[in-house]
Amino acid sequence: MEQVTLTEATLLPAAGMADAGQWKLMVWRFRRHRLAVVSLGIVVLLYLVAIFAEFLAPYGPDLTRPQYTYAPPQGISFVDHAADGALSWNPHAAGYDITVDQEAMRRTFTPNPDKIMPLGFFVRGEPYKLWGLFSADLHLIGPTKSGEVVYLLGSDRLGRDVLSRLIYGTRISMSIGLVGVVISLALGLFLGGISGFYGGIIDSLIQRLIEVVSAMPTIPLWMGLAAAIPLTWGPIEVYFTVTAIVSLLGWTSLAREVRGRFFSLRGEDFVTAARFDGVGEMRIIFRHMLPSMTSHVLAMVTLAVPAMIIAETSLSFLGIGLKPPVVSWGVLLQDAQNLRAISSAPWLLLWPALAVMVAVLSFNFLGDGLRDAADPYGD
Amino acid sequence: MATDLAPIISVRDLNVEFRLRQGIVHAVKNVSFELRPGRTLGLVGESGSGKSVTARALMQLVDPPGYIASGAMMLGDTDIAKLGRRGPAIRALRGADISMIFQEPMSSLSPVHTIGSQIIEALRLHLKLGHADARKRAIELLQQVEIADAQRNIDRYTFEFSGGMRQRVMIAMALACNPRVLIADEPTTALDVTTQAEVLDLIRRIQRERGMAMLLITHDMGVVAEVADDIAVMYRGEIVEAGPVDQVFHQASHHYTQRLLSSVLKLEGTAELKAGPVAGAAPILSVKGLGKTYLVGAGAFGGRAKSSFRAVNDVSFQLGAGESLGIVGESGSGKTTLGRLIMRSVEPTDGEVVFSPDGAPAMDVRSLDRAGLRRYYEQVRFVFQDPFSSLNPRMSVREIVGEPLHVSGSLNGRALTTRVRELLDLVGLDPDVMGRYPHAFSGGQRQRIGIARALALEPKILIADEPTSALDVSIRSQILDLLLDLQRRLGLSYIMISHDIGVIRYFCDRVAVMRQGKIVEIGDAKTVCTAPSHPYTKALISAVPYPDPRTPRMSRREKYFENSA
Numbered sequence: 001m002e003q004v005t006l007t008e009a010t011l012l013p014a015a016g017m018a019d020a021g022q023w024k025l026m027v028w029r030f031r032r033h034r035l036a037v038v039s040l041g042i043v044v045l046l047y048l049v050a051i052f053a054e055f056l057a058p059y060g061p062d063l064t065r066p067q068y069t070y071a072p073p074q075g076i077s078f079v080d081h082a083a084d085g086a087l088s089w090n091p092h093a094a095g096y097d098i099t100v101d102q103e104a105m106r107r108t109f110t111p112n113p114d115k116i117m118p119l120g121f122f123v124r125g126e127p128y129k130l131w132g133l134f135s136a137d138l139h140l141i142g143p144t145k146s147g148e149v150v151y152l153l154g155s156d157r158l159g160r161d162v163l164s165r166l167i168y169g170t171r172i173s174m175s176i177g178l179v180g181v182v183i184s185l186a187l188g189l190f191l192g193g194i195s196g197f198y199g200g201i202i203d204s205l206i207q208r209l210i211e212v213v214s215a216m217p218t219i220p221l222w223m224g225l226a227a228a229i230p231l232t233w234g235p236i237e238v239y240f241t242v243t244a245i246v247s248l249l250g251w252t253s254l255a256r257e258v259r260g261r262f263f264s265l266r267g268e269d270f271v272t273a274a275r276f277d278g279v280g281e282m283r284i285i286f287r288h289m290l291p292s293m294t295s296h297v298l299a300m301v302t303l304a305v306p307a308m309i310i311a312e313t314s315l316s317f318l319g320i321g322l323k324p325p326v327v328s329w330g331v332l333l334q335d336a337q338n339l340r341a342i343s344s345a346p347w348l349l350l351w352p353a354l355a356v357m358v359a360v361l362s363f364n365f366l367g368d369g370l371r372d373a374a375d376p377y378g379d
Numbered sequence: 380m381a382t383d384l385a386p387i388i389s390v391r392d393l394n395v396e397f398r399l400r401q402g403i404v405h406a407v408k409n410v411s412f413e414l415r416p417g418r419t420l421g422l423v424g425e426s427g428s429g430k431s432v433t434a435r436a437l438m439q440l441v442d443p444p445g446y447i448a449s450g451a452m453m454l455g456d457t458d459i460a461k462l463g464r465r466g467p468a469i470r471a472l473r474g475a476d477i478s479m480i481f482q483e484p485m486s487s488l489s490p491v492h493t494i495g496s497q498i499i500e501a502l503r504l505h506l507k508l509g510h511a512d513a514r515k516r517a518i519e520l521l522q523q524v525e526i527a528d529a530q531r532n533i534d535r536y537t538f539e540f541s542g543g544m545r546q547r548v549m550i551a552m553a554l555a556c557n558p559r560v561l562i563a564d565e566p567t568t569a570l571d572v573t574t575q576a577e578v579l580d581l582i583r584r585i586q587r588e589r590g591m592a593m594l595l596i597t598h599d600m601g602v603v604a605e606v607a608d609d610i611a612v613m614y615r616g617e618i619v620e621a622g623p624v625d626q627v628f629h630q631a632s633h634h635y636t637q638r639l640l641s642s643v644l645k646l647e648g649t650a651e652l653k654a655g656p657v658a659g660a661a662p663i664l665s666v667k668g669l670g671k672t673y674l675v676g677a678g679a680f681g682g683r684a685k686s687s688f689r690a691v692n693d694v695s696f697q698l699g700a701g702e703s704l705g706i707v708g709e710s711g712s713g714k715t716t717l718g719r720l721i722m723r724s725v726e727p728t729d730g731e732v733v734f735s736p737d738g739a740p741a742m743d744v745r746s747l748d749r750a751g752l753r754r755y756y757e758q759v760r761f762v763f764q765d766p767f768s769s770l771n772p773r774m775s776v777r778e779i780v781g782e783p784l785h786v787s788g789s790l791n792g793r794a795l796t797t798r799v800r801e802l803l804d805l806v807g808l809d810p811d812v813m814g815r816y817p818h819a820f821s822g823g824q825r826q827r828i829g830i831a832r833a834l835a836l837e838p839k840i841l842i843a844d845e846p847t848s849a850l851d852v853s854i855r856s857q858i859l860d861l862l863l864d865l866q867r868r869l870g871l872s873y874i875m876i877s878h879d880i881g882v883i884r885y886f887c888d889r890v891a892v893m894r895q896g897k898i899v900e901i902g903d904a905k906t907v908c909t910a911p912s913h914p915y916t917k918a919l920i921s922a923v924p925y926p927d928p929r930t931p932r933m934s935r936r937e938k939y940f941e942n943s944a
């Protein structure tokens with residue numbers, strides 16, 4: 001033993017790593033990927049926004065105010081300049097004067113530095129039911145004087161608050177991705193798994209199915225399937241049908257990856273060793289092979305979510321996915337389809353598009369980080 | 380002695396460091412040596428000793444995070460250490476003044492270019508030859524490295540060549556620009572012994588003819604003894620001993636060198652621990668006419684096979700209780716497949732395997748159903764070659780060693796933990812490490828874990844497939860001694876599959892020599908290793924380099940040709 005410690009000691013990892021299981025090692029490796037850690041923070045933040053939408057949004061998503069159509073975003077500042085130059089803590093939004101052009105029937109908003117709207121945190125406002133369960137009227141931010149209206153990110157053609165709609169849209173857009181991925185994951189794991197584990201004729205059949213599915217042109221197929229949704233269905237039914245449609249096409253790449261992992265694991269010595277230990281087939285799959293894949297599957301899922309978000313957004317934008325009154329990022333972008341809206345209210349395009357980009361990029365970076373960390377024994 | 384010749388390269392106080400997250404690792408520490416024309420310096424050491432990094436530093440090929448921290452490498456008036464990793468200066472030097480032969484001939488040659496075009500490229504870049512001249516020169520080079528029919532072979536691709544031929548092509552490429560220094564990094568490690576002997580012969584002959592200086596890096600003391608003029612022994616980044624080959628082998632002063640040599644020489648003899656088979660013991664495993672045919676070219680749609688290939692052909696032998704049987708052969712001889720056939724992880728196509736343990740009914744292994752096979756696996760166990768891939772990295776040592784116990788349902792909970800402790804103790808590991816994961820262990824320690832797993836169910840037979848070939852030589856004999864000790868204590872029988880004659884001679888009572896799927900010779904290990912009767916065995920054994928520069932064996936080796944059988 002003396003020689004073993006002498007000649008091989010240099011190759012041993014640091015002492016603390018010895019007892020670390022795969023998850024601990026993965027966390028260590030993941031932390032080295034800065035961008036992924038930041039992205040993880042953003043993703044968590046987005047989901048918190050989705051969960052507490054009612055509380056975070058200043059208003060309900062459908063609250064219309066005809067007198068404030070296309071109101072521009074109001075700037076916020078936290079301190080007040082008093083006449084003598086002293087600064088005092090007073091969060092407020094910039095105010096404006098509204099003039100109505102009777103001929104064009106258009107409102108113009110001109111900023112008025114003398115007018116301010118004091119804002120407060122945890123203010124009482126419009127009543128809502130949190131998660132449809134608890135009645136409340138507390139909002140994170142809002143004007144302290146009741147009756148005043150503030151549009152931090154502007155308003156749309158019906159005078160609805162874009163910020164509120166964006167926050168409610170986060171809930172739908174971020175969750176439709178998850179639901180879709182769960183369905184794809186179930187299909188992909190199941191079909192890819194049996195394809196990879198059994199091989200042979202079953203494998204050939206499933207692979208041909210995958211090829212046929214991935215050869216289908218997606219947009220026409222989406223349009224066809226979406227057209228089949230009866231108009232009488234409520235928004236929730238439509239929501240689930242769209243999810244199902246998107247995920248029925250999304251499982252193929254997952255299935256291929258799972259199959260590849262199974263194939264390569266089947267040839268590993270430690271799987272043969274398990275067989276020689278007398279381990280049964282089910283235990284080999286679940287105890288010996290699957291743990292080597294969970295981390296990869298996690299990474300695959302994270303990379304699949306943004307694809308689902310993009311799919312939802314494009315479908316809704318084209319008017320064949322979600323439809324109003326459901327609020328999602330795609331639906332919000334629908335409002336930005338005509339040139340007039342963009343020229344007079346660019347914020348209608350800007351904010352939802354930014355939300356989609358931030359979400360998709362964060363998921364992609366997060367997925368990259370997870371993929372790099374997924375195999376802590378790789379090198 | 381040719382030491383009066385001026386050195387071509389002199390290395391002074393070379394330091395190479397790697398900047399890692401855990402801190403700076405000093406891979407090479409204050410290394411100094413000289414390469415003289417016509418002489419070969421053998422740089423030896425075990426894995427991780429820094430010998431390859433030193434060689435790469437000579438060509439400025441150390442990849443980040445590694446860097447040359449200090450020191451000088453003088454080639455004439457040029458200090459290579461100051462040239463930097465990129466730029467025309469170092470590129471002009473690589474290949475032209477110093478060239479390198481790598482270990483893996485397959486991965487260091489491009490598979491999408493013909494061998495000719497790869498040599499011609501080097502010639503045109505460095506010597507600025509025209510295409511026709513370069514081609515003529517390339518053919519000459521191939522002839523020099525003894526590639527038959529060079530005119531035709533120059534237009535072939537690397538995958539059309541065998542491993543030995545590829546290494547010859549590599550050598551031809553390295554020689555293309557008449558370098559003054561040749562660095563050979565484990566040039567024959569991936570090759571079979573008979574091929575190794577030929578390639579070493581070739582390298583040595585060319586080096587002498589051209590008066591090149593050579594740096595030979597190897598872990599194999601036998602190869603150094605046969606080829607090198609001087610030796611430098613590396614240990615943990617430092618050269619601990621250097622001198623003429625005879626002096627180092629016979630008057631080693633550093634204790635590491637002494638220990639290294641003694642563990643090498645130990646494997647030249649027979650184990651003292653060997654118990655020897657119980658006289659008149661009944662055979663515990665008998666193999667009759669075992670064979671495996673692979674069908675080649677059977678299509679995905681069940682088309683007829685174009686041809687068939689016999690991986691194992693009509694193999695018969697008996698393993699006595701308490702005996703160690705060696706199966707030796709070169710790559711492709713079918714020895715690994717034979718082990719898998721006995722374990723039925725590859726289904727045999729013909730023949731029979733009968734397992735007849737003492738005091739229990741005999742089992743016809745080929746007709747066992749799933750439950751029967753499980754009982755068979757409890758008594759016949761397997762030790763894998765690769766200590767890294769054979770242990771699931773996601774299971775702790777306790778789970779790995781306990782898995783067979785858990786699955787057989789014989790033990791669980793605290794009793795299982797106690798048994799795992801016993802097993803780890805038995806294989807010489809500290810039982811308190813069982814909460815750790817395999818990545819915390821070295822190769823030798825992992826192999827011990829693998830052995831503990833194999834012993835968990837108190838087996839009768841252990842089939843070990845090259846259990847020591849991935850290990851350093853000093854650890855190799857420790858693992859073999861462990862297996863012998865276990866044999867004495869537990870009454871085990873072994874089938875030891877190996878390409879290494881030393882391991883077989885050290886470990887086995889009887890040996891079967893395999894070639895092209897057939898057993899060509901079987902008999903007492905000592906007799907086969909010292910006085911073989913089959914010409915193939917003679918060629919095989921005489922090709923093994925002997926770790927003593929005073930008795931070179933390879934140069935007097937016998938050669939085996941197909942028709943001489």
